[in-house]
Amino acid sequence: MGAFDMLRIANTSLGMHQTWLDSLAHNISNANTITSTDEPAFQQQMVVASSREDGGVDVDRIELGDAEGQLQYAPDHPLADEDGMVRAPAMDMSVQMTSLIQAQRGFQASVQVTKTAQDSYSSALQIGRAQ
Template sequence: MGAFDMLRIANSSLGMHQTWLDALAHNIANANTVRATGEDAFQEQMVVATARPEGGVDVSGIELGDAQGVLTYAPDSPLADADGNVRLPAMDMSVQMTSLVQAQRGFQASVQVTKTAQDTYTAALQIGQR
């Protein structure tokens, strides 16, 4: 592994975890999005990550959740159909929150690797200056 491979790998991880955090924040913000039964429900975003052969990770795509959602009886909603139903996202908030913690921890670990690598390279440069 070359001198800057650690930084390159950590940087790719930071980018992937940031994308994951953004998708989770979007999902959580829209967890209670109500739609008419004739429309698609809000679809959760799921980040697809792929390992790089030389180390690191890339975001290879974003998959969307179920557009059918969940029919819920809410007759007071202005979007309710004749039967009083609306369409809500088919998302499990406990899964979203668990994924949020995982993404935060991964981001924090990548930041720590970057900081440690920078400190190591700085120390090596200072040795050469003495």
């Protein structure tokens, strides 16, 4: 492993975790999005990551949740059909919030690895200057 591999690997992790955080924020902000029954429901985004041969990680793809959503009875809603039904996203908020904590912790760990690597490289440069 080369001298800067730790920074490169941590950088790929930062990028993946940032994409994951962005997707979760998008999901959470649309948790209460209601559509009419003749339209698809809001589809949650799910980030799928894959490992790289060099030790890093990439966002492989973003999959979408169920467009069917959940039918809810809301006869007073302006988008309700003749039966009083609307379509809501099929998302579990506890899963979204748990994933948010995991993504935040992963991002924080990657930041710490980056900071530690930078400090180590800086110390090594200072040792070289002292001689």
